[in-house]
Amino acid sequence: xxxxxxxxxxxxxxxxxxxxxxxxxxxxxxxxxxxxxxxxxxxxxxxxxxxxxxxxxxxxxxxxxxxxxxxxxxxxxxxxxxxxxxxxxxxxxxxxxxxxxxxxxxxxxxxxxxxxxxxxxxxxxxxxxxxxxxx
Numbered sequence: 580x581x582x583x584x585x586x587x588x589x590x591x592x593x594x595x596x597x598x599x600x601x602x603x604x605x606x607x608x609x610x611x612x613x614x615x616x617x618x619x620x621x622x623x624x625x626x627x628x629x630x631x632x633x634x635x636x637x638x639x640x641x642x643x644x645x646x647x648x649x650x651x652x653x654x655x656x657x658x659x660x661x662x663x664x665x666x667x668x669x670x671x672x673x674x675x676x677x678x679x680x681x682x683x684x685x686x687x688x689x690x691x692x693x694x695x696x697x698x699x700x701x702x703x704x705x706x707x708x709x710x711x712x713x714x
Contacts (some may be wrong), residue, residue, distance in 0.1 A: 605642060
């Protein structure tokens with residue numbers, strides 16, 4: 580596995596978080612929508628309209644189930660990547676990989692928080708990728 584493939588593997592958690600966030604935003608948008616029965620507060624239709632809300636409720640439930648499944652996959656991916664990072668022999672390299680791919684920190688923040696020169700952090704990251712292996 581080359582370094583680009585390793586980075587792609589490590590980015591899977593960030594991608595899972597983004598998918599879950601996008602689904603949550605869709606749910607929030609539906610919830611706040613003026614046409615949504617959920618946005619009315621009690622989940623019941625108001626007024627004298629006789630519209631059938633079963634289709635809406637089914638789509639809502641499907642979206643909520645999709646979010647729950649995505650969050651579960653996010654957690655599984657997080658644990659898997661964290662475990663793989665833990666197999667890197669050097670603790671400093673582990674920290675750099677964790678900060679970058681699990682905490683989603685920028686290089687500048689990593690260098691400041693670890694009290695290392697920016698370029699040195701990039702060098703350590705390269706070494707960490709060489710030591711990182713997916714089992």
